[in-house]
Amino acid sequence: MEGDRMMEPMFQFDNVVYRYGGSDAQPAALNGISFEIPRGSRTALIGPNGAGKSTLIFHMNGLFRCASGAVRIMGEPVTKSNQAEWVRKVGVVFQDPDDQIVSMTVKDDIAFGPLQLGRPVHEAHRIAEECMALLAIEPLAARNPSDLSFGQKKMVAIAGVLAMDTEAVIVDEPMAFLDPEGQRLIHDVLTLLAQRGKTVVIATHQMQLVAEWAEQAIVIREGACLGSMTPRELFGCRPELLASARLDLPPVAKLMSAFAWNPPESMPIRMEEARQWLRQQQDL
Numbered sequence: 211m212e213g214d215r216m217m218e219p220m221f222q223f224d225n226v227v228y229r230y231g232g233s234d235a236q237p238a239a240l241n242g243i244s245f246e247i248p249r250g251s252r253t254a255l256i257g258p259n260g261a262g263k264s265t266l267i268f269h270m271n272g273l274f275r276c277a278s279g280a281v282r283i284m285g286e287p288v289t290k291s292n293q294a295e296w297v298r299k300v301g302v303v304f305q306d307p308d309d310q311i312v313s314m315t316v317k318d319d320i321a322f323g324p325l326q327l328g329r330p331v332h333e334a335h336r337i338a339e340e341c342m343a344l345l346a347i348e349p350l351a352a353r354n355p356s357d358l359s360f361g362q363k364k365m366v367a368i369a370g371v372l373a374m375d376t377e378a379v380i381v382d383e384p385m386a387f388l389d390p391e392g393q394r395l396i397h398d399v400l401t402l403l404a405q406r407g408k409t410v411v412i413a414t415h416q417m418q419l420v421a422e423w424a425e426q427a428i429v430i431r432e433g434a435c436l437g438s439m440t441p442r443e444l445f446g447c448r449p450e451l452l453a454s455a456r457l458d459l460p461p462v463a464k465l466m467s468a469f470a471w472n473p474p475e476s477m478p479i480r481m482e483e484a485r486q487w488l489r490q491q492q493d494l
């Protein structure tokens with residue numbers, strides 16, 4: 211039975227509708243959206259402002275319940291009675307880190323999750339120290355999270371979710387307001403989580419991050435899914451889909467698209483692929 215459940219996708223959205231305020235007078239923020247996210251995969255949710263990415267994320271740990279359709283997490287439908295359980299299995303870093311501050315110091319804030327999960331205090335603090343080290347935020351340990359910059363708060367919120375060691379980690383706009391070093395650290399952490407077998411989902415406007423990191427891109431517009439595919443297929447073969455979601459090619463693919471690639475999915479979309487191809491041209 212457990213084996214069967216392991217085969218289930220981490221997230222399944224089936225014709226999901228959601229309206230803020232619960233009123234039919236409101237336009238639907240999610241408008242019959244369907245897609246799947248396999249376990250252990252790296253997925254990017256992409257789409258223009260207001261497409262519904264954050265609203266989707268609120269459904270992925272039971273915070274919101276859909277008006278119609280079904281959301282399944284690890285094969286189990288999210289219902290009124292099990293809604294609260296999912297926060298232990300799915301860690302979410304919201305777009306605004308202020309929503310996640312719960313303690314007076316950064317270290318206590320990060321230790322809060324493990325303590326809630328029943329870990330003893332000394333262990334929760336050890337986990338908090340490990341997570342701070344991973345994100346190079348140890349110097350912030352004794353600071354009040356409310357006093358930090360937006361980027362620093364975002365790092366603390368990410369560390370807090372890492373400390374929960376959940377099966378899935380979702381980060382809404384992981385790179386927003388982070389300096390280049392912070393972005394590199396977050397990129398490494400997202401990769402490390404995937405290497406540890408976690409299902410990792412991000413919502414982002416940074417197409418180069420999608421090209422470098424994701425295995426699957428889910429394109430969303432007006433609360434519906436326009437398609438789900440590899441970044442290579444999206445950036446190499448589906449420019450019309452990108453344009454219809456008000457998105458653009460990532461910088462590497464934009465540069466490389468000046469050359470006629472055949473087949474189009476052979477176009478380098480990652481920095482390293484482009485570097486290698488350019489070196490080959492030099493050697494010719």
Ligand SMILES: Nc1ncnc2c1ncn2[C@@H]1O[C@H](COP(=O)(O)OP(=O)(O)OP(=O)(O)O)[C@@H](O)[C@H]1O
Pocket residue numbers: 230231239257258259260261262263264265266305
């Ligand atoms: N609290 C709210 N009350 C009413 N409508 C809302 C609320 N939050 C979001 N919406 C609406 O729901 C729709 C989806 O918004 P959502 O924030 O999920 O989009 P998004 O794709 O995350 O956008 P962005 O890229 O700008 O973060 C939008 O039309 C938005 O105006």
